[in-house]
Amino acid sequence: MMELEWFTVSTPLPTGSMRVAVTAQGVAAAAFNPRESVGLPPGTELADPAGDRRAAAVAAQFADYFAGRRQDLDLPVDWRLTSGVQRTVLRTLHRSVGWGRTITYGGLADLSGAFEPGLPAGAPARTVGSIAGSCPISLLVPCHRVVAADGLGGFGGGAEGMAVKRWLLTREGVLDPELDWTG
DNA sequence: AGGCAATCTAATG
DNA sequence: CATTAGATTGCCT
Numbered sequence: 219m220m221e222l223e224w225f226t227v228s229t230p231l232p233t234g235s236m237r238v239a240v241t242a243q244g245v246a247a248a249a250f251n252p253r254e255s256v257g258l259p260p261g262t263e264l265a266d267p268a269g270d271r272r273a274a275a276v277a278a279q280f281a282d283y284f285a286g287r288r289q290d291l292d293l294p295v296d297w298r299l300t301s302g303v304q305r306t307v308l309r310t311l312h313r314s315v316g317w318g319r320t321i322t323y324g325g326l327a328d329l330s331g332a333f334e335p336g337l338p339a340g341a342p343a344r345t346v347g348s349i350a351g352s353c354p355i356s357l358l359v360p361c362h363r364v365v366a367a368d369g370l371g372g373f374g375g376g377a378e379g380m381a382v383k384r385w386l387l388t389r390e391g392v393l394d395p396e397l398d399w400t401g
Numbered sequence: 402a403g404g405c406a407a408t409c410t411a412a413t414g
Numbered sequence: 415c416a417t418t419a420g421a422t423t424g425c426c427t
Contacts, residue, residue, distance in 0.1 A: 303410065323422055333409080340423030341408035347421040348410055364421075372421030379421085405426085413418080 225265045225273045226252055227280045232381040236280070236357070240272045244294030247354045250382050251375055280357075286389075289317040291358055299354045306332040307349050312359045318390045322367045323347050347372070362386045370399050 221241055228235040231250065239247040267273040275293075282288035295312065297305055310330035315321050327333050327342035346364065351374045353361040362383045365371045370387075373379040387393040 327409095337409085338407055338423075340406095343409095343422045344407095344420075345409040345411095345422090348419085349421095351421050352411070353421095361421085366422065368423080370421095374421065383421085403427090405424105407423095410420095411418105412420105414416090 222246060223265045223270065223273065224263075225267045225270070225277070227267065227277045229280070229284050231284075231385055233375075233378055238273075238276060238280070240276055241296045241298070243296035243298070245276060245355060245358055246296040246299055248356050248358055249354075250356055251378065283357075289390075293358060295355060295358060303332045303345070304349045304352070306330050307346055308353060308355070308359050311350075311361070311364065315360050315363050318392060320363045320365050320387070320392055322365055323350075323371065324367055326364055343367070357386075363390075363392070 222239045223241070224237060224239045226235050226237055233250045233252075235252050237247075237249045237252045238245065265273055267277040279288060279291050279293060283291055297309065300308055307326065307330045310332075311321070311326055314329060315326075321329070323343035323346045324339055327346045330346075333342040333345070350361045350364050351372075353359055356362070362373065370380075370383070370393075373383040375382070384393060387399075388395050393399050
């Protein structure tokens with residue numbers, strides 16, 4: 219039984235605040251929309267970031283990140299919620315794609331080496347999309363920096379999610395605030 | 402420029 | 415165990 223400690227971090231994002239879970243190993247989950255209790259084990263109580271050391275550290279870095287005082291989060295990640303190809307892809311993404319950089323779905327698939335060569339170009343890319351879509355550790359693992367070969371790509375959470383993705387990429391200087399990236 | 406088929410993983414009944 | 419859905423791509427018309 220892993221000790222997931224959930225708490226809420228307020229952000230300037232269109233979705234308001236994020237919900238984050240930490241364990242003894244590091245950050246295990248981070249979801250944009252607090253209303254959706256994705257992966258939230260029943261019976262878990264929200265901790266008070268001010269009263270918990272780990273939560274406070276995470277909340278502080280998130281605050282710095284959103285305020286523009288910090289570009290890359292320096293927090294340990296607990297990969298226990300991921301497995302198999304998902305873990306491979308997400309870890310590749312986490313270590314390879316930094317601030318202000320983006321990678322295409324196909325590119326990430328290729329880089330991760332989790333897929334056999336010779337497959338049609340679109341197949342692994344779609345899988346990467348699925349994986350990123352169920353990315354349990356948003357923001358820390360830069361799921362929002364994964365874009366389509368042709369345009370911006372999509373994002374979970376519908377229109378709200380897209381707003382978040384655009385917000386983040388704009389803030390990282392990848393997108394021009396005034397222009398659409400879809401060319 | 403717009404439409405279509407191929408292919409992979411994770412989640413659910 | 416089988417079926418469904420999903421944040422894609424490249425080629426053809």
